[in-house]
Amino acid sequence: MKLRLLVGAAFLPLAFAMTAQAADTAPSAAVEPAGDGLFGRVVNASGSPLPGAEIIVRGSGRRAVSNTQGEFSLPGLSGDVTLDVRYIGLPDASQLVSVSPGRPSQVTVTLGGDDVTTVADVVVTGVITDGVARSLNQQKNADGTVNILSADAIGRYPDPNVAESLQRVQGVAIQRDQGEGRYINVRGAPAAFTAVSVDGVAVPAVSPTTRAVDLDTLPSDIVSTVEVSKTLTPAQDADSIAGAVDIKTRSPFDKRRLAVSGYAGGSYNDYGGSDTRAGATISNVFGPDQSFGALLSLSYSETNRRPDNVENAWVYDKDAGRYLIEETLFKDYETQRTRQALTGALEWRPSEGLRAWLRGSYAEFEDDEYRDTLRFGYADGKIQPGATDRAATFTGARIYKALRHRTQNNQITTLSTGLERTFDNGAVWDAALSWARSEQTYPHRDELVFRSDSQTLSYDTTDHYRPTYSAFADASGFYRNPAKYSFRENTFRSNDTEQEDVSFKTNFELPTVIAGREVTLKFGGKYSTRDVVADEERFRHRSSDKPAPLDPGTMASLLSDQLSRNYDYNLGFKLNHDLVSDYLARAAVAGSKSAAARRMPQSLTADYTANEDILSGYGQARFDVGATNVLVGLRIEKTDFEGSALNVPNTGAPVKITVDRDQTDFFPNLTLRHSFSDQLIGRFALTRAISRPDYTDVVPRILETRETEDTGGGSKIRTLISRGNPDLKPTLSNNVDLGLEYYLRPLGVISANAFYKDLSDYRFTLVTNGAPYAPSPTGVADITESLNAPDGRLMGIELNWQQTFDFLPGWASGFGVFANYTLTDAEIKTGRSFAGRDTFTLPGQSDTTYNLALFYERAGLSARVSYTHRSDYLEAINAERPGLDLWVEGRGQLDFTASYDFGNGVEVFGEAKNLTDTAGVRYYGVKERTYEYEKFGYNVFMGVRFKY
Template identity: 65%
Template sequence: MKLGLLLSAASLPLVFAVAAQAADVAVDAAPAVAAAPAGDGLIGRVVNADGSPLPGAEIIDRASGRRAVSNSQGEFNLGGVSGQVTLEARYIGLPTATQTVAAAPGRLTSVTVMMGSGDAVAVADVIVNGVITEGVARSLNQQKNADGVINVLSADAIGRYPDPNVAESLQRVPGIAIQRDQGEGRYINVRGAPSAFTAVSVDGVTVPAVDPGTRAVDLDTLPSDIVSNIEISKTLLPSQDADSIAGAVNIKTRSPFDQRRLAVSGYAGGSYNDYGGEDIRAGATASNVFGADQTFGGLLSYSYSKTNRRPDNVESGWTKMETPEGGEVFALEETLFKDYDTERTRQSLSGSLEFRPSESLRAWVRGSFAQFEDDEYRNQLLLTYDEDNLQAGATDRKATFDEVTVERQLRHRTQKNEIMTLTAGGERIFSNGAVLDASLSWADSEQTYPNRNELLFRSRLKPSVAYDFSGSHYEPTYSIFSTGEHMNAAEYRFRENAFRSSTTQQEEMTFQTNLELPSVLAGREVTWKVGGKYRTRDVSADEERFRSRDAAHAPSQSYGDLLTDTESRNYDYLLGYKFDNGLVDDYFAQMRPLSGRRVPDSIAADYTAKEDILSAYAQARFDIGATNVTLGLRVENTQFEGEAASLIDNDGSDPFDMARVDRDDTEFFPNLTVRHSFSDNLIGRFALTRSISRPEFNQIVPRRIEETDGSDISYEIGNPDLQPTLSNNVDFGLEYYFASLGVVSANAFYKDLTDYRYILKYEDKVTIDGAEFDAEFETPINAPNGHLMGLELNWQQKFSFLPGWASGFGVFANYTWTDAEIETAQAYGGRTKFSLPGQSENNYNLALFYEMAGFSARLSYTKRSDYLEEINADDPDFDLFVEGREQLDFTASYDFGNGVEVFGEAKNLTDSAGVRYYGSRERTYEYEKFGYNVFMGVRFKY
């Protein structure tokens, strides 16, 4: 299938070009009463004095007032003009430029508008004169002239922060916070919404998630240096997919026509990681255009990074226990001390081939590949406490247990994520200003765990252990680190081995086409846009789990013989000595084929799913004076089918049935988007939209997974009746843009949520083989009502009005306040109203920068407040929260003016930790520190 798709994608540009040429006759022959003046118009580019494109520039015909905005490559299409046309080009950071063009009737006239030319203006009038400010100018102009509410991050802006992946880059955008893994950003929360509420695309191709448990895309898989710019749409137009309640992120890669010449750039450097050691990063991009008329272009980009990470981590499981005195206290049921040794690599390859035989016809093939790999060894000390052994005198902060179970474990886990996209398409601009485009795309995401192997030893000693959280609840004291029973290697015996591997693949194929047609309706110019899209996605998840406690499967060496002489430490806790990774890996290789039969829950974990989405839309855009109005409707039909093994009353050894779910759903998404120019600098916006978030695939398939660990039993249960979340959205805001390159803005939003999905955790009794056990259950359900509302405040400005050297200073500052609540159909723990998981009430970003004479520097600070992660149905004291986190970063560089630049980065100067807690901050569940990182390198550009 993939080969056939690749051949189809490669041939699409040629097919499209032929079809567009044939359609030219039909479109040009359309009646003049339905279209703008036939055969009149301008097509062109807006460039800087050095020939680089200026995206977001506003082009206005002085006579008619017709307006166009240049795209990311500085290109624009201005229909309905002819004769002597005086164009006015406006771009924040550069003086307004005018140019007179003779537009020949009956055909499109090509023009290049140059701004910031030294012949036209004094150099002092040009504000865009540095790497930081050039990036700011590109972003601000695109934001200012967009129809909806968007934010744009340019490659230049991204390069001024120490952000190795796309998630970390996005945390600088107003209203966006990130969720981290081992200190590095992975998922984004836009405007306080869950990460699954945001769709991600690369060059317009929807990216399927790699994690089977969510539709949210692991953005740490995508390195930031493949990016040309990132566009975040916080309000959607009818022409955009509706599955982005919070916002849509489109990552655009570079094009060979960005510079239209031989261009080579790259960087390389290394760093010191406080909790890991040396890191390396490097990347290069080369592009060129070919042919007598520069009609062909090609680009290739590659990046690579390797990071060694050794974070410190402690996890503590809390519960409520009855004391010997008859009272009740919060007490630990287990403590896990984790000593990580991880090598994380990330690499990407992207490229494009483009054919532009004329300014009005283009075709392309673009592709990208990104790979993320984590190779992790984890030495772990486990302490398990039994309520029956709780001693007198316990409080919520300290306690003593007798007969504590002590275990040591080594886990070797390898995780690999891969994301591939390929798209082929074309665009034709007709002489009457109509634009037709079509594309065929393929995307594939795959997450594999080739191995998650575990070897567990248990000590025969059952010591008394006292813990005390009265001092630091992050690093409490444990008596065992003074008495040292866990260090006695002779007392450990083989307890268990476990082998797990899994592969989840999501493959999506998409065809879409759009037609934009200018017309005159009731004396008013109206631009119609219609289109259709078909997306089909196949999902498969396969997991293997094996486990053995048979003494015959124990290692031939004793526990002590498997240890090295290197201490395993976590904060100030001495956990013992590290396992010999090589010896344990040899054991894993020997024992895996002999580890016993597959456990039933691994069969139930497997599933397949197929989702087809057919959508169509129509929208009209027109101007009423200084007001731009977009009005339209989108319709999306979703057909879903999935199946999983039905293992109820079956341990997996007998033949089993497959449980299926089939669904068909059609939703309508009306849209009204208004942009009003109170003046050239003051812009008002208003939008009424509707959007959707479909259920996660693993939640909607009819699975029932049972996991047992001794007497601990838990169930994960799918819900085939789970409904998509729908949101009716209201957005409005004001933006004031400074001629001195800056903006002050305020944007408010309200989202009315229906059928919000959340994970419910609760406890119940189960009967197995006639015996009754306590079990934990986890299932997704819908909350009938909910809302998400907030306010974004943003200020960024270069202080060019200051005298002399002080004019190089500038500031980026934004603050987002959100309030959210969901209301459940029934009470849990006496509650029917909850905070929205993933929503921080406050989110801050502040950056001070300086740029002058080739030198640039930026000090940046980001912070988000606490947020709810999981709801506990039985007891609000055990709702799981993530503690707010702040981080301070610094970057600096010097450009020698010959294409060579040296730079340095310092990340997490505050040495901030990642913390999760149950109900109250004093009940710390996880405390993890990552340290700081210092990186030095060199960039080059030709």
């Protein structure tokens, strides 16, 4: 219903804009901008718009900055005025403009023409340097601390999705899945501390367990620019403690003509599989005075991978005082990942003072995965004497051989419509209605499992990256003998999560004079409502169940003739994917998905619904004190939350519980930007931000299960509780930012930015053993829930150096460098002691991250070699034992890209990714307790681009 309302309202701004335009002009009059003042564009010699150009009115010091289409406005001017225009990478320009009273004037300022006469006026050209110039100019003239990636810059790295593109930004690191970036950590903060929007529309997460947005769903080639705001203004939503990411798609007014571009190519991966990628964009302007614009952009990619993966699940044996592996899992993947995206825009600009738009985007990510596994189940057996923290032998252990077929589908859709009106007095009003929907679906996660008879198994992890396992050393190869196995179980799991967000926002900006000083006042409000529905079903049918499941036959009858290998381990023959898929389909129809097979209570406790309404308003004032730009303001956000989930006891019927709560938060803001000179900029900001709890942590779900433990002298019932915490508070952060930026001629920057975030009520997950719990037969239970830590901090410094070496002679002048380094330190204080600890680092926080790239661009040739690295970071805390904290090992990656432009709109390019063949590693406590070791190999991609 929300979508229908939005579609019905989509053309209201267009209708309103047409009415407003008709009121401003007589029916026979030519279309002209309304009101006094000056409207203009800044372009380069080829007519392309220059965003971030600084326009200063000589004498008065009035200042404007061009937007992404190179447009600017200076209302209230009259008479002859001289504009001084500055743009890093191009020579400065001055232009005399005559502005008639009562009638607006239009001007186009062209930079980098034929009048370049000095070394300082060298015109920077080339795809890489042009993208750098666009980014640096917008960053330099922004009010707060902002990092911007342009489409040209993104296209010069082998980054297929937005997450991987952002790893090039200082202070941004990524979390990977099978080698591909998925989540981002900005300035060492957890991924959920960063909000993501597309064209200003807030994007809900696709996952039911986190607010962090899966950025691997969004392909990088739909992007015009990516803007990372590390300090917020009052006009921005406050839910970004680390930084807000806004992904801007293309506009038909970027080119203001018929423009067609595209690319296509394919790749090779040394671990098997291939990539295919293609994309195209077409746009044009038309109608009276070319006031209408339309754009359509398409993207498609298909990635096939076969990574090698081994996992060891470690536990601590309290009785023996040692660490043991309870199971080892060898995974043999065959995955196909597809991404497809569509963006579109309709815009109407009848005058420089009036514009309306309708924009939309759709992105879909599908991961179709077959996983053959061989699992050594040591925990099924009994440990033998002589075990150490590195080696152990078990009798009565079991071996499991399985095939799992899993399909994951993510979809993110955004739609927005709005208008912007500039009035005679220079006031600007805008309004926008938006809708966003995210969905994650697992249509099936189905698995067939066979289990061996009892075996004696041992392991030795002295070489923790290449452990030895007794089964592979056995000359008989018993683990490969299908006669040793019998049917164990089949499992079925599906889930669907939908998040839908509708919002309306409006802003009013008014230039005025207060106490003799020019001040720009800005006010606005926003209302958003988000609905979340999560549903999961699990079914399992074991060989011992009554009624018996459909018989799959012997394992031998389902084996293929394909050998399964993982690193140097021979895992035997793979299960036949077609035969097993056929069996699982028949097993489901035959009754595996019956009431008797449904896994209870797991099928219920992942289900929840939530509604979150946020009403916000703000006011801010922007004015100049000499060379200092001052922005001061206040934002207020009122959050109303309602959530429902099930209390599922060990016995008895589930009970639905609903909770609701509301909270009002205040976010004061002071942002200063000081120009020590045209090239040296200082920044200072005092801000406040919020991170609301993940829905699954705050809804009132309760899962109670019971286990029977063998104590040696009998048995004991153990009650396990997993529950949400409706009293969980949002995390608030008071932030201090300080920066200094020196912009180099003709193109470059050296900068340092320091930050400090004072955190309150940081959320962490706690397992409390033996906590009082009356319904338990023993009166106690092991309870898992999220709690608030009273105090925490996150601090660090970002160093950045970008420069073109134009001062070098001849061919060497084509070289340039990108380098950034971020150092962070963080801790949270829980207010209680766990295994002698009450202070922890932040999950996702690496002490150091850095990027280094050397590029060359000259005579149509562009090339870049880049290295990115992040140090170890904590993924999950084990409150009972530090030795079982889960860490991700630091990782570096070397990439290379090169292209040649023939000068006729055609360009060939090549990419090489992960040339270091760096593995992905996770470990418990110390690196010797390796949990996961995964390699995905290097990738070489070749293709062609075209543009018109």
